Amino acid sequence: MTTNLPLLEVKDLIVHHRSRGRAIEAVDRVSFSVHRGETVGLIGESGSGKSTLARTILGLLSPVSGQICFDGVDVTRRRRSSWMSPPSTVRRRMQMVFQDPLNALNPRSTIGRIIEEPMLVHGIKPASERRRKVTDLLSKVGLPSKAQFLYPHQFSGGQRQRINIARALALRPELIVCDEPVSALDLSIQAQVLNLLADLQIEFHLSYLFISHDISVVRHLADRVIVMYLGRIVEEGPVDILWGSARHPYTQALLATVPGDARARKHAEPFLCADQNSPW
Amino acid sequence: MVEMRADGFWRQYSRNKLAVFGLGIVAGVVIGTLCAPLIRPGDPLAVVGYPFEWPGHDPRFPLGTDLLGRDLLSEMLHGAGHSLAIGISVALGASLAGGLIGLVAGYYRGWTDAILMRLAEIFQAVPGFLLVIIIVALFSPSFVTIGAAIVAVSWPSIARLVRAETMRLRSSDFVAACATFGMSDPRILLTQILPNCLPPLIVTTSVMTASGILIEAGLSFIGLGDPAALSWGTMLATGREALYNGWYMSAFPGVAIVVTVIGINLVGEGLNDAFNPRRQRRGG
Amino acid sequence: MTAGISDSILEATDIRIGIGGALPLQIVRGVSFSLMPGKTLALVGESGSGKSLMALALLRLLPPPLSILHGTIRFGDIDVTRLGTAALRQLRGAGIAMVFQEPLSALNPVMSIGRQLAEAVRVHQRLSRNALRRRVLELLDLVRLPNAVRQIDNFPHRLSGGMRQRVLIAMALAGRPRVLIADEPTTALDATVQMEILDMLAELQREFGLAVLLISHDLGLVADYADGVAVMYAGSIIEAGTAAHVLSRPAHPYTRGLLGARPPLRPASMPDTGKRVRLVEIPGTVPEPGHAPFGCAFAPRCPHTIESCREAPPPQALIGDGHVASCIRVGEKA
Numbered sequence: 001m002t003t004n005l006p007l008l009e010v011k012d013l014i015v016h017h018r019s020r021g022r023a024i025e026a027v028d029r030v031s032f033s034v035h036r037g038e039t040v041g042l043i044g045e046s047g048s049g050k051s052t053l054a055r056t057i058l059g060l061l062s063p064v065s066g067q068i069c070f071d072g073v074d075v076t077r078r079r080r081s082s083w084m085s086p087p088s089t090v091r092r093r094m095q096m097v098f099q100d101p102l103n104a105l106n107p108r109s110t111i112g113r114i115i116e117e118p119m120l121v122h123g124i125k126p127a128s129e130r131r132r133k134v135t136d137l138l139s140k141v142g143l144p145s146k147a148q149f150l151y152p153h154q155f156s157g158g159q160r161q162r163i164n165i166a167r168a169l170a171l172r173p174e175l176i177v178c179d180e181p182v183s184a185l186d187l188s189i190q191a192q193v194l195n196l197l198a199d200l201q202i203e204f205h206l207s208y209l210f211i212s213h214d215i216s217v218v219r220h221l222a223d224r225v226i227v228m229y230l231g232r233i234v235e236e237g238p239v240d241i242l243w244g245s246a247r248h249p250y251t252q253a254l255l256a257t258v259p260g261d262a263r264a265r266k267h268a269e270p271f272l273c274a275d276q277n278s279p280w
Numbered sequence: 281m282v283e284m285r286a287d288g289f290w291r292q293y294s295r296n297k298l299a300v301f302g303l304g305i306v307a308g309v310v311i312g313t314l315c316a317p318l319i320r321p322g323d324p325l326a327v328v329g330y331p332f333e334w335p336g337h338d339p340r341f342p343l344g345t346d347l348l349g350r351d352l353l354s355e356m357l358h359g360a361g362h363s364l365a366i367g368i369s370v371a372l373g374a375s376l377a378g379g380l381i382g383l384v385a386g387y388y389r390g391w392t393d394a395i396l397m398r399l400a401e402i403f404q405a406v407p408g409f410l411l412v413i414i415i416v417a418l419f420s421p422s423f424v425t426i427g428a429a430i431v432a433v434s435w436p437s438i439a440r441l442v443r444a445e446t447m448r449l450r451s452s453d454f455v456a457a458c459a460t461f462g463m464s465d466p467r468i469l470l471t472q473i474l475p476n477c478l479p480p481l482i483v484t485t486s487v488m489t490a491s492g493i494l495i496e497a498g499l500s501f502i503g504l505g506d507p508a509a510l511s512w513g514t515m516l517a518t519g520r521e522a523l524y525n526g527w528y529m530s531a532f533p534g535v536a537i538v539v540t541v542i543g544i545n546l547v548g549e550g551l552n553d554a555f556n557p558r559r560q561r562r563g564g
Numbered sequence: 565m566t567a568g569i570s571d572s573i574l575e576a577t578d579i580r581i582g583i584g585g586a587l588p589l590q591i592v593r594g595v596s597f598s599l600m601p602g603k604t605l606a607l608v609g610e611s612g613s614g615k616s617l618m619a620l621a622l623l624r625l626l627p628p629p630l631s632i633l634h635g636t637i638r639f640g641d642i643d644v645t646r647l648g649t650a651a652l653r654q655l656r657g658a659g660i661a662m663v664f665q666e667p668l669s670a671l672n673p674v675m676s677i678g679r680q681l682a683e684a685v686r687v688h689q690r691l692s693r694n695a696l697r698r699r700v701l702e703l704l705d706l707v708r709l710p711n712a713v714r715q716i717d718n719f720p721h722r723l724s725g726g727m728r729q730r731v732l733i734a735m736a737l738a739g740r741p742r743v744l745i746a747d748e749p750t751t752a753l754d755a756t757v758q759m760e761i762l763d764m765l766a767e768l769q770r771e772f773g774l775a776v777l778l779i780s781h782d783l784g785l786v787a788d789y790a791d792g793v794a795v796m797y798a799g800s801i802i803e804a805g806t807a808a809h810v811l812s813r814p815a816h817p818y819t820r821g822l823l824g825a826r827p828p829l830r831p832a833s834m835p836d837t838g839k840r841v842r843l844v845e846i847p848g849t850v851p852e853p854g855h856a857p858f859g860c861a862f863a864p865r866c867p868h869t870i871e872s873c874r875e876a877p878p879p880q881a882l883i884g885d886g887h888v889a890s891c892i893r894v895g896e897k898a
């Protein structure tokens with residue numbers, strides 16, 4: 001039934017990346033895997049290499065050495081569309097949700113166009129079918145169908161992130177890499193988007209590589225976690241690590257920074273999550 | 281905050297009263313050009329009256345006649361078209377050439393960028409007007425050579441502008457998103473990057489129209505204009521001969537050029553403000 | 565929180581901020597609070613709540629066309645709202661100082677940090693070159709910047725985010741202020757650095773008896789560092805009290821929603837399915853600044869709304885010792 005072959009496997013990946021004026025983010029022999037249906041949380045602060053890793057996995061950057069395998073196939077070097085051929089199929093099955101919701105949307109395109117774009121590149125016809133999918137996706141992320149005629153600047157941050165998610169779902173991918181998807185959002189909106197991601201995972205049978213610097217968010221969502229520091233994985237294991245059984249000193253330092261008065265929360269909780277059906 | 285885009289744009293534009301005024305001037309010139317055959321049918325270069333008629337003397341010629349007895353009003357109206365035509369075609373030509381080069385240089389970087397930018401620098405090294413004179417003098421003056429010469433000196437600044445915008449946009453997440461699902465580079469350039477370069481490009485293009493008109497007038501004034509054409513510039517050239525006792529012959533085309541150029545520049549500023557609304561109403 | 569007015573070092577009374585004129589627009593709709601010396605008051609809210617505008621207003625730094633439409637701000641016994649330009653300039657930095665969120669954009673990229681600090685000192689004191697240098701080193705030492713002597717000549721881009729923020733705090737302290745306004749001082753920093761900076765701030769507070777107004781969207785952070793908490797929504801304070809009270813016994817539905825939106829501090833799973841608990845969502849979005857709905861601004865999103873909620877803005881109800889909340893249903897059993 002479920003094969004034990006990991007959906008995504010990264011082996012000994014080394015990536016060099018320079019950004020002018022900014023710290024060098026490099027990936028230094030990273031290996032890990034993501035299995036079907038699971039959420040792997042990747043924790044790292046700035047300079048850890050997490051974003052470089054994400055972009056390399058998605059084929060935006062080329063590694064110096066190492067291998068990326070998707071569903072058993074080596075996709076380290078994969079094709080974008082050209083004159084002769086459509087893009088390689090892995091580009092349908094793996095997608096990304098970016099951190100800054102506004103920056104990830106073309107300010108001069110309508111929402112409908114933005115969500116349709118992946119379908120156009122992969123030759124999904126006819127136009128009516130694409131439009132139907134756009135409306136369907138919008139409703140799945142909780143936006144009205146008329147949103148497709150509007151422009152990004154007419155939406156709030158949380159709504160824009162939903163649009164990003166809708167676009168990521170357009171080609172029915174199997175793996176979605178979420179690069180700090182809620183870091184730029186207000187707290188109450190974060191909850192909306194995180195709940196949405198959790199719901200969509202069930203509905204669409206998705207696997208997530210969830211990247212964040214926020215431990216509380218990662219340990220809420222992830223099944224397994226990886227902690228990165230200066231380009232290397234320093235700790236790896238089931239999410240229990242983040243609930244107190246961390247061994248590496250860096251992970252422990254990160255855990256110590258989780259703010260929150262535990263005593264205060266304990267008092268608050270009976271008010272809050274007592275009954276899932278009633279509002280707070 | 282749901283508003284139709286075009287509607288909102290006009291509202292933004294019309295906040296700037298001067299910009300609306302400029303638009304009025306430009307509209308006036310265009311209407312004058314279009315109505316020329318109606319108001320003054322016939323050949324504007326035909327001799328129709330006594331030479332050196334001052335404006336107001338003869339009710340048939342409200343603007344007077346030039347030193348050959350040609351109707352100045354007719355010349356002004358018909359000449360407007362030529363000046364505008366040069367301005368617009370030069371602006372479009374430079375935008376096309378500069379825009380394409382800028383896009384390619386800014387997106388692909390590396391050697392392509394280096395070579396293209398050195399090319400731009402070569403064209404920018406020689407003072408613009410001088411280069412135009414040289415080109416036009418080498419290949420005898422005509423609409424095409426004059427137009428090409430002006431484009432040759434104008435494209436580098438547009439290329440740089442588009443290149444800068446392209447480099448900025450290239451690192452945006454929405455471009456990365458398109459690459460993620462496999463969009464090809466040319467398609468990204470055309471559908472993602474170009475539309476976002478348009479606002480500054482449009483503004484620069486409109487201003488370039490004005491400079492095209494000015495350069496053509498300057499060329500004509502020094503005698504390097506298209507001898508077969510009638511434009512405000514050639515009128516200036518002719519009027520030069522009669523500056524002492526018939527200065528009105530130069531005044532009319534001169535003032536017309538100045539007013540039109542101001543009008544176009546005001547439109548350019550208005551477009552700029554409309555594309556980048558500076559007043560922020562939201563608070564933190 | 566509502567101790568005698570004469571005790572507070574900074575007091576805001578019914579501040580309304582917005583755009584006046586023919587079509588008035590109110591973004592901050594009547595905010596009052598008092599800040600006690602040596603204490604930290606946290607102003608908590610999401611974007612669109614008006615908290616940053618409130619901070620700018622305290623130093624009369626509102627960008628036009630925004631202005632203080634109503635209300636008074638008292639610093640000690642000075643009425644800040646009526647101060648003239650010269651007196652304001654003296655107040656800024658020496659009485660009340662501010663630290664902003666983005667260290668890189670708050671620092672001049674082409675000036676060494678030593679020079680920038682020196683400029684900050686010079687605004688308030690005339691010192692000889694040597695005395696100036698000593699004072700700069702003293703300030704850098706206060707904020708525990710390592711290798712201060714060598715860092716003086718460094719430019720901002722060579723420093724890490726945390727170090728830059730320390731420099732900014734040093735600049736804020738240069739005039740020996742009594743009040744420090746910190747607008748999201750650690751949001752742009754890594755988690756490990758955030759704690760260091762806030763701990764340092766707390767120490768400086770103890771050492772100098774500084775009053776700190778901490779503006780943040782992060783309730784968890786606030787729990788660890790604030791004495792008092794005021795929660796802002798759509799331009800008004802909807803709940804205020806001591807940090808312990810507000811965070812452990814939140815009375816206003818919005819505060820509860822915010823607290824519930826944070827991922828839990830203990831592993832939590834639903835009893836029947838064992839799947840992860842859903843985070844508490846507040847449906848809808850924050851109203852556009854200046855366009856709060858009539859009556860209670862939170863009513864459209866609140867699960868406990870009744871008719872009377874929309875009829876008039878709810879008055880502040882006293883719940884406990886200094887704990888207030890603007891909700892008409894706050895006394896009822898849920």
